[in-house]
Amino acid sequence: MITLYDWELSANCYKVRLLMSILGLDHHAVPVDFYPGWEHKSAEFAKINPLGHIPVIDDDGYVLRDSHAILVYLAARYDKSGRWYPVDDPEVLGETASWLLFAEGTTNTASAARLYVNLGYDFDIDAVRAGAHRLFGVLDEHLWFREREGLDWVTSSPHPTIADLALFPDVALSEEGGVSREDYPALRRWTDRFRQIDGFTVMPGIFAPSRAAPPG
């Protein structure tokens, strides 16, 4: 059983819960009082992650920190389809790594704006919002051309990868940080598609997909 050091409102913890839900993995969550308790900065938690970050997983004694590293590990180890992190496809793997780095950028901008609004973090709010809009503009244009190529996801794979998963929470939660998605129609369509993935799960601020009869 995988143990997840978790905080429900963390977008990065949600990434891990989301992948475990999609892969059908059971887990045991250990809640960390991120706010207002700052438990992740406690001496006790430093024994688990000296960087003082969540999420961290403990998979039967194998301890790993950083959400994107955890996504790589879980997908490589547990995804029987081999599609979420396709280790045998160098091109898709390279693109996946590239977009995971891009997702670090959305964490530092869109997600930072959310921390500023929700938790009172001290960021230059105009700068982080502008940074988020710049990245969303790049992603929207990329996804628009992907659609024209008949592809639904950020990499050239016909299947979503952990890169889509890593990008989804910051995008879907952006309005909480005052970053509107009005000007990014392709990005909005991609979030609609992502929510239709089997095993999709929600967190506060992210809506469940509808259950109407399928088109046609």
Add this chain to the structure above:
Amino acid sequence: MSGEAERRWHPVASQYDVVPRHVFWGRLLGRELAVWRADDGYVNVWENRCLHRGVRLSVGTNDGRELVCRYHGWRYASRTAGCTYIPAHPADAPARTICNRTFPALERYGLVWSGEEPDGEPPVLDALEPGGAFALRGVTVRAPAEMVVDALSRHRFSPTDLIGAAADGNGPGPGGPVTVTGQDRYHVVLRAESADGGSASTAVFFAQPADADRTVVRAVLAGRPAPDSRIPVWRHHNTALTQLRDAVEAEARRRPPPEPMVAAIEEVPIHLSEVPEPAPKGRRAGLRVQVARKWPVAEDVAGFELVSIAGQLPTFQPGAHIDVHLPNGLVRQYSLTNGPGELDRYRIGVKLEPDGGGGSRSLHENVRVGDVLAVSEPRNNFPLRRDAVRTVLVAGGIGITPLLAMAQALRHQGLDFELHVFARSEDHIAFAELIDGLGESVTRHIGLSPSETGAALESVLAGPGPHEHVYVCGPGPMLDAARRIAAAGGRTDDTVHFEYFANPTDIDDSTTFTVELARSALSLEVPAGATIMEVLRANGVEVSSSCETGACGTCRVAVLDGEPVHNDVYLNDTEKQQGGEMMVCVSRAGGDRLVLDI
């Protein structure tokens, strides 16, 4: 307030934006729009706020026929934006007047067009063939439209042929002159030629004034590129427009920001914020419809499709009926059989009753395709709850009609239901092809004797599950049997819903009594042989009505004091015992006095 910008048609979205089951978030002249395509292809352009609590409809769900608000689940029909269901009030039919604001919409040149109060036609451009236009990626520019149009008049791009060559790896061909061949406040037509004059392309660049400081460039190329050069063409224009955007935005930042546009939010209509006046004139036929199709749908049953002569048909809910005013002066009620969001036409089924009063005979024999009929707006006295764990629909003969609308709504919403169709033979099942489309949920009971029907009902209505609701429509004896069996099986009145075709009750109208009207401060004598409704109308007190025989429930009023003799088949036994409501068309007083809340 409407200036030129408000009276024009503007593009508000691209065809790429209105994909199935998605709600596009748009903006025009400072007003946010929710733009969505129903499964039947219809594109809706609505104000992007739910009239209930103001939440953006663009975060709602496009279920293919209706848009569902994310906040409280209010459902709005495609085409009308009328509310069809309020989950917090599952037993009630929402008032037809609950309606979000809609704007005109049409598609041309691969774009969706709308406007505040557009008059005339959207632009027809000689440069563009309606079927041969090729929409490019919309690019949002944070600058006023006039700056964008000015920059577009100096915009440069390569002819399509040369971009196609770039796809072969030969690099873009040498660019030539770009000339403005047309321009107004909101668009520029440009013709690009190659340096050698051997090829040329025309493109129209529309500037959508989203807001005072925000413009979306929606460009359309004349002629469709070959399939293998489409992506290079899209990329070429996207790159060129992105450069234009960056230059215009840099210039706009040097200028003082323009005054923001303020879209007027309409006041909530008076009919939603105040208690409505009673209907002024008894049975009204507010709509004129034309018979677009008439065809046999079963033995002795004719189907009619009715389309609007002018304007949009009003919203209906499953279970609703319309009054049809016939050429021979009779008025008859027919249930709408349409599925959710089907508002391009009303579809009814009419069973020929040779021994009836002549209503069905008139429709069967005299009404033809092309004829115009007066009908009422849809009225729903048989509302469908959607909070049941399971719904059981029981149809006898032509009683299928309201249940067919219900079954389609339940199926579309993915709710658990079963539909039992009782008919004399397969040939007597009306709208069989629609019923076939409901799949596994349908059970057919064909050619049963009365006792076999009773046995089948026993099995269908046996053992009520938790939160199960039953809806029955059919001939009187079948409804009576179903009522008895459901009660004996432990189903409560509030979970079993009936719709009668007619009221078989033998009414004793020999009594004389007084009705006191609490709100109108009137006291009226009802003589033998007259109905309360007749007396009310004779004294200028108007009440809504439809069937006027105690079957439909339209004329029900609250009873404040006195003991009514009900005589109707609309209220269930519990409601009749409570005595809180009655039908003024057939109900009378048990004593010498009734006090009514009108």
